[in-house]
Each structure stands twice: as C-alpha cells, then as structure tokens.
Amino acid sequence: MILAKRTIFINGRYLTQPLSGVQRYAEEIVRALDARVGAGEASADYRLLCPPGARNAGLAHISQEEIGRRGGHLWDQIDFARAARKGVALCLASVGPVALSRQVVVIHDAAVQRHPEHFSRFYGAVHKTIDFVLARRARVATVSDFSQRELAEVLGIPAARIIVAKNGAEHLQITPDADVVDRLGLSGVPFFLVLGNITRNKNLAVAIRALALLQPSPIRLVAVGRLDPSVFGTGFLPPIGEGLVLPGRLDDAEVAGLMRDARALIFPSLYEGFGIPPLEAMANDCPVLASTAEAVVETCGDAAEFFAPHDEAALAKLMQRASSDAGWRAARIAAGRARLALFSWRASADTLAQEVEALAR
Structure with a gap:
C-alpha cells in the first residue's frame, strides 16, 4: 500500500510583520525550502499558510494560502493551529500554537527571560508562557549554539533536544x-x-x-x-x-x-x-x-x-x-x-526540513 505524503504547514504570519532579523530568517528559510521542493529533495508536501493581508512570498513551488479572519497571536493559536493539525507545523518566527505537539518551532533567543526590562510586561508574560509550553510539547530549534545553551537553561530542557539551524547571508550578495x-x-x-x-x-x-x-x-x-x-x-x-x-x-x-x-x-x-x-x-x-x-x-x-x-x-x-x-x-x-563560508540558508533549511519531514513520516 502506498501512503499519501503528510503535509507540512509553514506558519506565514511573519509575512504580515515588518522585516527585521526574525522575519528575515523566516523569509530566507522558506525560500530555501521552496528551492529544495523544486529540486525534488522534499519527502513531504509543503504549504505556506498566512493571515489576511500577508505580502506575497514569491515562491515557485510551495503554495501560499490565506486562511482565517484573525491576526496576531489569535491567528497562530486558533486559525493556523486548526489547519496544521492535519499534518506537521513549521513555525520559524519564535511563536507556534501551543495546542500542537507535531511541530518544529524556531525560538531565536532567550531575551524575554534574560532581559525582561527590554519588553512590556504583557509581551514578556505572553512569550514566557508560550515558550515554556512549546518546550514541552513541540520540537524546539534555534539559531546559534549560544541560544541553544540559553534556551536549555531558561526552559529547563536538555540542550541536545534543541536543533541549531543558523542564519545565512546569501540574501545580501x-x-x-x-x-x-x-x-x-x-x-x-x-x-x-x-x-x-x-x-x-x-x-x-x-x-x-x-x-x-x-x-x-x-x-x-x-x-x-x-x-x-x-x-x-x-x-x-x-x-x-x-x-x-x-x-x-x-x-x-x-x-x-x-x-x-x-x-x-x-x-x-x-x-x-x-x-x-x-x-x-x-x-x-x-x-x-x-x-x-x-x-x-x-x-x-x-x-x-x-x-x-x-x-x-x-x-x-x-x-x-x-x-x-x-x-x-x-x-x-x-x-x-x-x-x-561557514553559514548558509540552504544548509539550515535542510536541517529543519529533515526534522519536520521525519515528523511527517
């Protein structure tokens, strides 16, 4: 019996946000995944799901779809969660739905835990809670060895459980x-x-x-x-x-x-x-x-x-x-x-793809 591929749903809320480091990471990883799919190297189907008003990611091989009517955290936790429960979720911009266990979430740093003075009290409380829950339900990834150590300490999980997929710089060449x-x-x-x-x-x-x-x-x-x-x-x-x-x-x-x-x-x-x-x-x-x-x-x-x-x-x-x-x-x-030469968006996209595609299998 031939089993149908399970779908990997990428959280596209980053496409509604101003471009900074986190959004840049999500944008470039998704572009690299799109190239990976186009090269026939993916073992699962990928779909990019976005809230209303998201900009066009300009992908050639991964479909971009608008779902739901909400925005912000409510879209993550309700609209995206509802759609992604049918497959595996990939969240690249530090936040994922706490109801899902079959997902990989990239948490970029431990800034809200280490430097709460840099954030509003509400923002810090929300992200501390989400990070803590995700660390126990999802597979966590991050962007550096330093952040791997930081997140392991503040979230109380073994560092070996945290995937490291670093940034690249090809986008500015x-x-x-x-x-x-x-x-x-x-x-x-x-x-x-x-x-x-x-x-x-x-x-x-x-x-x-x-x-x-x-x-x-x-x-x-x-x-x-x-x-x-x-x-x-x-x-x-x-x-x-x-x-x-x-x-x-x-x-x-x-x-x-x-x-x-x-x-x-x-x-x-x-x-x-x-x-x-x-x-x-x-x-x-x-x-x-x-x-x-x-x-x-x-x-x-x-x-x-x-x-x-x-x-x-x-x-x-x-x-x-x-x-x-x-x-x-x-x-x-x-x-x-x-x-x-030590950094590559494609290499990091491959690292994340291996994790989500393993979950899909």
Missing part, C-alpha cells in the same frame, strides 16, 4: 545600489554604518557616544532602520549630535551599497540570539566592529574587531583605526570572506 551614497550626501566622506531598529538592546547609544568623542571630524555615523528622532535626548539615547545621519529604513540594495563604501559596520548589541548584520557586512566586503555579546562573538569569530558594549572609548579607537589603516581593512575583509 546582490547588486548594490551604486547611487545611495551620493543620495545621502556621503560621497567622499568617511562613514560607519549601524543597522537595526531603535531598541535598548541594539545599543545605538554607545555608537553615538563614540562618534561624539571623534568630533570635530568629517566622520559620519549612518543609522539605518526604524528610527524616531523624537526619542533622542529622552534618556533612551543621547541627543542628536554632529555627524549622525538618519535615513530611516532602506531596501537591501541600498544597504548593500552603503556597506560597500562604509569604513565598517558597527554592531553594538547588548544581547543577541545570533546577529545577521555582521554576516551581511562580510558578504559586502565591509569590516565589522562588534560588541562582545556572546552570540555575536560566536557568529563573527576572528573576522571582527570587538569592544565591550558600554565602552565608547574603545569603540572610538577602533573607528579611528578603521578610518586610517588600509592594511587593517584589507585583513578584516579577507577574514570576513572566510568566515562567511
């Missing part, structure tokens, strides 16, 4: 926007780049303070992301000073264009589960100055120069070196290219 530097008035100007939305964890403040130590000078700091100038000078961040450029959100080609011309990417995070921007920089021959947050050190290895996340004087010295030492820059670029 693209043709850069060659005009973005001119549009931002940065042609011929030494500048550093910071990527990420303005949250306490991203620690933009230390980069702003380091920039201030270098003034007066032609050096600029370009902070790309959802940045609201009204939060500067409120205690969250220092007041806007000389040399700070706030272009808002940019597309991938524009970010790649800035990376190709920047003296270095500054990645000052206090806590990360992985940290994609350093890999994106390495993919565009941009040196990396990174904080000593444990997951960031794991990701960057010997390809970055590190500073303590509250030490603006140390960061300012690294910025001075990156601005003037061509030999240093060439060495960092070469080390970044070598480091980049």
Whole structure:
C-alpha cells in the first residue's frame, strides 16, 4: 500500500510583520525550502499558510494560502493551529500554537527571560508562557549554539533536544545600489554604518557616544532602520549630535551599497540570539566592529574587531583605526570572506526540513 505524503504547514504570519532579523530568517528559510521542493529533495508536501493581508512570498513551488479572519497571536493559536493539525507545523518566527505537539518551532533567543526590562510586561508574560509550553510539547530549534545553551537553561530542557539551524547571508550578495551614497550626501566622506531598529538592546547609544568623542571630524555615523528622532535626548539615547545621519529604513540594495563604501559596520548589541548584520557586512566586503555579546562573538569569530558594549572609548579607537589603516581593512575583509563560508540558508533549511519531514513520516 502506498501512503499519501503528510503535509507540512509553514506558519506565514511573519509575512504580515515588518522585516527585521526574525522575519528575515523566516523569509530566507522558506525560500530555501521552496528551492529544495523544486529540486525534488522534499519527502513531504509543503504549504505556506498566512493571515489576511500577508505580502506575497514569491515562491515557485510551495503554495501560499490565506486562511482565517484573525491576526496576531489569535491567528497562530486558533486559525493556523486548526489547519496544521492535519499534518506537521513549521513555525520559524519564535511563536507556534501551543495546542500542537507535531511541530518544529524556531525560538531565536532567550531575551524575554534574560532581559525582561527590554519588553512590556504583557509581551514578556505572553512569550514566557508560550515558550515554556512549546518546550514541552513541540520540537524546539534555534539559531546559534549560544541560544541553544540559553534556551536549555531558561526552559529547563536538555540542550541536545534543541536543533541549531543558523542564519545565512546569501540574501545580501546582490547588486548594490551604486547611487545611495551620493543620495545621502556621503560621497567622499568617511562613514560607519549601524543597522537595526531603535531598541535598548541594539545599543545605538554607545555608537553615538563614540562618534561624539571623534568630533570635530568629517566622520559620519549612518543609522539605518526604524528610527524616531523624537526619542533622542529622552534618556533612551543621547541627543542628536554632529555627524549622525538618519535615513530611516532602506531596501537591501541600498544597504548593500552603503556597506560597500562604509569604513565598517558597527554592531553594538547588548544581547543577541545570533546577529545577521555582521554576516551581511562580510558578504559586502565591509569590516565589522562588534560588541562582545556572546552570540555575536560566536557568529563573527576572528573576522571582527570587538569592544565591550558600554565602552565608547574603545569603540572610538577602533573607528579611528578603521578610518586610517588600509592594511587593517584589507585583513578584516579577507577574514570576513572566510568566515562567511561557514553559514548558509540552504544548509539550515535542510536541517529543519529533515526534522519536520521525519515528523511527517
């Protein structure tokens, strides 16, 4: 008797959310799964289920379907759960339906447990509860060895039970926007780049303070992301000073264009589960100055120069070196290219596919 393939239902709620690290991970893993299906390597059928209003994922081999009328957590826990109970669920953006046991859920970090001060009380309580339940019902995956250890400790499960499927950077190995530097008035100007939305964890403040130590000078700091100038000078961040450029959100080609011309990417995070921007920089021959947050050190290895996340004087010295030492820059670029070879969206998609397809069997 020939048994029908069991379906793997991918949670597509990430397609209703702004693009940041978690959504990027989901987007690229799904694209890699789509290629895997197209190559005939999948042993199960895949379907991408989304809430109303989701953007088009642009897949060639996996169907994208809109289900339900809800949004947010209610869609996860009711609409998606109801559809996915017929097969196996794959949830890539840190949340999955607590009613399902036949699923793989990627929890990217233990930030809500380790740093509850970075979140609202309600958000933290909801995610702590969901994480705890999922750890006991679902198969948990994460994005780094550091996060594997963190989640094992805070959720009380053996680290060996947590799958590690890391981030990649192939998505930014693209043709850069060659005009973005001119549009931002940065042609011929030494500048550093910071990527990420303005949250306490991203620690933009230390980069702003380091920039201030270098003034007066032609050096600029370009902070790309959802940045609201009204939060500067409120205690969250220092007041806007000389040399700070706030272009808002940019597309991938524009970010790649800035990376190709920047003296270095500054990645000052206090806590990360992985940290994609350093890999994106390495993919565009941009040196990396990174904080000593444990997951960031794991990701960057010997390809970055590190500073303590509250030490603006140390960061300012690294910025001075990156601005003037061509030999240093060439060495960092070469080390970044070598480091980049260790990461692949396709390899991580294969790791996750093996788990969900085993559950489907």
